Amino acid sequence: MEGQKTTKTFIWLLAIAFVIILFNAYQIQSVKGMRGSILFSAAQYGNAQAGGTLASPESVSGILPAGIPEIYGKELGISFDDVSADNPRLADATISKLGKMDIDIILNEEQKKRFINILYKMENGISCEYCCGARAVIFENGEPACGCAHSYAMRGLTKYLLTKHADEYTDGQMLEEAGKWKVLFFPGVHEQKAAILKEKGVELNYINLASNKYRGIEQGTSSGGQMVGGC
16 A cells, blocks of 8 residues: 555656646747747837837847838838848848839828938938948938948838838838838847947837937947948
8 A cells, every 4th residue: 555655646746747847848938939029019109209118128138120020021021030140141132122112212292201200300310320420311301311231221111111001100110110120230239229228217119229319329338249231
C-alpha cells in the first residue's frame, strides 16, 4: 500500500511539473509574438494632432514598426519588415518604390495644401535630418528640399495617401505614417531619441519621435546610428 501511495504521489508531481512547463512555454511564445507587432495604428486617431502612445511605453527597444501597413500596405505590396539592414537590396527596392511615387504623382491645389501642412508646417514638418540638414523634406511652396532617397520615400508615401486615401487619413495620421518609415530608415538614432524622450517624460509616439517637433533633442547624448538605405 505504501508503495502504491508513493507511486501516485510521484505521478501527481510529474503531472504538475508538466503543466508548469507547458504554461511557461506558452508565456514565452506570447512574448515573442508581441515583440514584432506594430506599435500603434493610424486608425486609432481622429484629429491632426493625434499621436498615440506606444503599446509598451516602458520600453524603447520596440519602436520599430513591423508587418504590413494598414490600408496601403497590400495595395503597394510593401511591408515595414522590408526595410532592414539585414536585407539591403530589399530595403533599397522598397525605398525606391515609395520614392518613385514622389516623381509620378501630381497633386492638385487642395492636395498640395495638405501636403505642405503635413510635411512642412505641422509640428515644424519632418526632415531626412540624419543624412542632410534640410529644414524639411519640402520647401514652404511644396517643392522638394532634399534629394536623398529617404526624403523621396516620405514625400512619395504622403502623395499616395493624399491621392488615394485622403478621406481615410487625417494630416496627423499621414505625418505618423511618414514618421514610421523614417524610424526604419534610421533605427539606431531613433532608439536613442526614444530613450531621451522617455527620460524627459515626453509621450512616445511617431510624431514626437520622427517629426521636427523634438528635432535634435538627442544631440550631445547620441552616438549616431545605423542608416538603412542610401542617401
